Amino acid sequence: MALIAGIGSSQTVASASGGKITPFNNIGTAPIQVLAPNPQRVSVTFANPGLQNIFVAPLVTATGASLMPSLSALGGCFPVISGAMMTLTGEVQVGWQALAASGLANPLTVMETNV
Numbered sequence: 001m002a003l004i005a006g007i008g009s010s011q012t013v014a015s016a017s018g019g020k021i022t023p024f025n026n027i028g029t030a031p032i033q034v035l036a037p038n039p040q041r042v043s044v045t046f047a048n049p050g051l052q053n054i055f056v057a058p059l060v061t062a063t064g065a066s067l068m069p070s071l072s073a074l075g076g077c078f079p080v081i082s083g084a085m086m087t088l089t090g091e092v093q094v095g096w097q098a099l100a101a102s103g104l105a106n107p108l109t110v111m112e113t114n115v
Contacts, residue, residue, distance in 0.1 A: 019045070019111040027054055027098050027106040031069055035096040040114040044092045046078075047085035047109040052100045054080045054108050059095035069099060080108075 024034060027050075034056070035044065048054045055077035057069050067076045077099075080086050100106040 019113045022110045022112075024098070024108040024110065025105060027100045027108050028104040029071055029100055029102060031057070031097040031099040033059065033095055034098045034108065034110050035112060037093060037095045038112065038114070039093050041093045041112050042115060043087055043089040043113050044096065045085055045087040045111040046080045046098070047111070048080040048082055048107070049109060050100075050107040051082050052103050052106045053082055054098055054100050054106060056080060056086075056096055056098045059097055067097075069097070071099070071101070085109075 022034065024032075026032070027034075037059075046054070046056050055069060055074055057067055057077040059067060061067050061076060069075070069077050078086060078088070096110070098108055
């Protein structure tokens, strides 16, 4: 008999039991990597406690090409407006990057979970 289990179900084995938080206080107008790829990641939450809008994007596109966003080329980015948070679930296992609308020392809180 085959065992069938979905991601995050009670039969799934993962290396974490909940969210892992990574704080940043150095988000500027050039993109920086905020999460490494994680094949076990089920969801990622980006929270923007700062005053500037932050743009988050995967490191690669659906075809595997590198994504290199800039303030003049925001295609592929998701905006996280000041004071807001955004949770993405599903196919979020790639690495992630972030850049700010302006400034050099903007905060961003990133939480990922494997369950």
